[in-house]
Amino acid sequence: MTAVLFDSDVLIEYLRGRNRQITSQINALLETTASLFCSPVSIAELFEGGRPYEQESLEGLFSVLTCLPIDSNIARQAGAYLHQYRKSHVVEIADAFIAATAKLHALQLWTRNRKHYPMKLNFFPE
Numbered sequence: 001m002t003a004v005l006f007d008s009d010v011l012i013e014y015l016r017g018r019n020r021q022i023t024s025q026i027n028a029l030l031e032t033t034a035s036l037f038c039s040p041v042s043i044a045e046l047f048e049g050g051r052p053y054e055q056e057s058l059e060g061l062f063s064v065l066t067c068l069p070i071d072s073n074i075a076r077q078a079g080a081y082l083h084q085y086r087k088s089h090v091v092e093i094a095d096a097f098i099a100a101t102a103k104l105h106a107l108q109l110w111t112r113n114r115k116h117y118p119m120k121l122n123f124f125p126e
Contacts, residue, residue, distance in 0.1 A: 001033060001034065001035065002029065002032070002034040002035070002108065002124070003034065003035040003036075003037070003105075003106070003107045003108065004029065004034060004035070004036055004037065004107060004108050004109075004110050004124050005037045005038065005039065005068070005098065005101060005102045005105070005107040005108070005109050005110070006036070006037070006038050006042065006065065006110050007042065007098055007109060007110060007111035007112070007113065008041070008042040008045040008046060008094075008098075009111060009112045009113055010022060010026075010110050010111060010112060011038065011042055011046060011061065012046065012049075013112070014026050014061070015046070015054060015057055015058065015061055016054075022112075025125070030064065035066065036064065036065050036066065037065060037066050037067070037068050037101075037105070037107060038062065038065040038066070038067050038068070039067070039068060039070070039097060039098045039101050040067055040068075040069065040070060041070075041094045041097050041098055042098070043062060043067060045094065046058055046061075068101050068105060070097055070101070073104055074097065074100045074101050074104055075097075075100075076100075077099075077100035077103060077104055078093065078096035078097045078099070078100040079096075081096040081099055081100060081119055082096045085118050085119065088118075089115075089116075089118040091116065091117075091118065092116070095116045095117060098111075098117075099117050099119050099121060102121055102122070103119065103121060106122075107122070108122045108123060108124035108126075109121050109122065109123055109124065110123070110124040110125070111123070
């Protein structure tokens with residue numbers, strides 16, 4: 001079974017309908033038994049950057065995704081990623097939390113910015 005954690009950039013593309021491939025792939029996933037997840041980091045980023053007329057769409061989008069909480073294990077892993085990659089790859093804390101969530105929950109990470117994730121992760125689509 002497919003289990004995917006969406007990065008904020010993919011959710012923005014889907015919400016705004018700017019990328020037909022992303023839109024069609026997410027719509028296809030929604031019609032399967034795939035498990036679809038987001039991070040509270042993405043919720044914060046999208047609500048922070050969302051336009052007033054997008055609020056209802058944001059609520060709808062997040063209602064079909066399971067939000068995985070950031071716990072102490074994820075925080076520790078994120079800290080380890082920051083320690084290892086912050087200077088060499090300029091990894092930011094938001095990306096470290098998303099990467100740690102994907103890693104510890106054994107999820108495929110769907111992002112358009114793989115350069116933000118130098119960690120060994122399982123990416124979607126492969």
